[in-house]
Amino acid sequence: MTQQSKAGAVIRGTGVVAGLAHGPARWVVRxxxxxxxxxxxxxxxxxxxxxxxxxxxxxxxxxxxxxxxxxxxxxxxxxxxxxxxxxxxxxxxxxxxxxxxxxxxxxxxxxxxxxxxxxxxxxxxxxxxxxxxxxxxxxxxxxxxxxxxxxxxxxxxxxxxxxxxxxxxxxxxxxxxxGLPEPGIPAFDEPGILLADDLAPADTAGLDPALVLAIVCEHGGPTSHTAIIARQLGIPCMVAADGLSAVADGTRVLVDAAAGTVTVEPEEGPAAAAAEADRRHRAAAATWTGPAALADGHAVSLLANVQDGDGAEAAGAGPAAGIGLFRTELAFLDRADEPTHAEQVALYARVLGAFPDSRVVTRTLDAGSDKPLAFAGMTEEDNPALGVRGIRVDLLDRGLLDRQLDALAAAGRQVGGAQSSPWVMAPMVATVDEARDFADRCRSRGLTPGIMVEVPSVAVAVDRFLPHVDFLSVGTNDLTQYVMAADRMSPDLAALTDPWQPAVLRLIRTVADAARRAPDGRSIPAGVCGEAAADPDLACVLLGLGVTSLSVATAALPHVGAALAGVTLEQCREFARIALDSDTARDARDAVRAARG
The missing domain is CATH 1.10.274.10 (PtsI, HPr-binding domain)
Structure with a gap:
């Protein structure tokens, strides 16, 4: 490690899950x-x-x-x-x-x-x-x-x-x-702050929120696996905290993930009081049970992101109004061969059945890049983030998507009711021809077609795509990566891959405005299912930009719902104006949080 930080020193980073925490720092076992x-x-x-x-x-x-x-x-x-x-x-x-x-x-x-x-x-x-x-x-x-x-x-x-x-x-x-213990998370004698150079997903997924009060990584980006899982667990989290290695194990620190700061050996009384006040605030927010609405009564479609049947049923037992993103990759990633039709129907029917009377949006395979399919003939690519992934798997095996759509249609018929024509969207769509072809294949099976907005070509020419689909869903993780030309996992570029980037917010506004006034006279739903929607402050901005739904991790639902209940639509529009008028992501975040008080 470098020279130890002095008492009162402040280390700055990028906050990805808001919250304050105070306690002893515990380093991941190297x-x-x-x-x-x-x-x-x-x-x-x-x-x-x-x-x-x-x-x-x-x-x-x-x-x-x-x-x-x-x-x-x-x-x-x-x-x-x-x-x-x-x-x-x-x-x-x-x-x-x-x-x-x-x-x-x-x-x-x-x-x-x-x-x-x-x-x-x-x-x-x-x-x-x-x-x-x-x-x-x-x-x-x-x-x-x-x-x-x-x-x-x-x-x-x-x-x-x-x-x-x-x-x-x-x-x-x-x-x-x-014959030694696995490296990773240390034993906690008392609740504390977990510090790491770059936390491995295998460790993050097993954290106990009762003991880990906050996570701070010296590296990593705002859409890294660590950040995503921390948000799912509801643990305050910071990444790209340059100089964190100077904090010795056991040092008491105050983490303000909303401000993106770590204060070394703060004054104990004020720090403990601030952390306790924030804990009470988050505990109160966690009791929110819906339905989602703004303070002026404006209804909000607040949905859940899920991965499997267990996750869908857990979301169904909570305040979610439906599912805005059902990731289907898990049924395929751990398989040497493609799941059978019957296996897929069973999985999809269980997810659809968790919300028999509400919207469930299924995303077709977002495979490729870091999620290769063993049976799809994928090869190593020089630049996989820009390679064969999502809808582009069609280039290798067109039948793979067709079989998935067949299974989803069969699951919809099995569940019936509101799910008789399931909503389904394709990831990584980049051209009008792709959107048209996908929509035709969906409609021929009685499915309701939509597309992800994560490739800039869709956002800048969205009016050309709208005649072919029935809904849009903005994937902020990849949209930010591609708009800013920055690898979303690069710790050096964390400031660029922040979803608060004004340029990204401007594109989202363009998409929402166009969807509201579709060329054929329709008003097409345009939601956000990326990690940006799980930030309560940014959720307010997104509604102010005109998006019609927000889909977040189930654990984040109460915190987002409680935040929305405290603002009006007019305030959300003002927050959006403030964010769009900023020059940097940090400026936008700070200005909106100051306006919210």
């Missing part, structure tokens, strides 16, 4: 803390979960287990090493599967995706290559990991996002090989 004396442990720690050592030398790690001049190991040694790695990786994968089974929504998605990554044959094959060079199995795992990390970094985009996941997996496998 892999090097497990066994700093072991040669291959040094390699593992440098490449698994710490940004400080993120560029570890794989060659040096391999040398820890064998030198270039040493005789090659015999086949039995290589096979023993391969079997040990395979067993350790399988154990780690099973643990991730077990956590995924207990999780819902994005937490389940990332845990499942990481379990798939742990079983990756390419990783095991690379480990075997290193074993044949004479490396010990731990060093071989590290060297193989760094080989893939270098490839992912070169490719960039969403492939680069997987580096943290892969290095975290490597650390877990190395710990398993040595």
């Amino acid at each position: 892999p090097e803390a497990l066994d700093p004396a072991a040669g291959s442990a040094g390699g593992a720690s440098a490449g698994a979960g710490t940004a400080e050592g993120g560029s570890s030398d794989a060659g040096s790690a391999a040398e820890a287990g064998g030198s270039a001049g040493a005789p090659a190991p015999d086949e039995r040694e290589v096979e023993r090493g391969r079997e040990r790695f395979a067993a350790a990786a399988a154990t780690v994968a099973r643990r991730l599967d077990q956590r995924a089974a207990l999780a819902t929504g994005v937490s389940a998605e990332v845990l499942t995706a990481n379990a798939v990554l742990a079983r990756d044959r390419g990783w095991a094959k690379e480990v075997t290559k290193e074993l044949k060079k004479g490396a010990a199995v731990e060093a071989a795992a590290v060297a193989a990991t760094e080989s893939f990390a270098a490839k992912f970094a070169k490719i960039g985009g969403r492939q680069a996002e997987r580096i943290t996941d892969l290095r975290d997996l490597c650390a877990r496998v190395v710990a398993e090989l040595r």
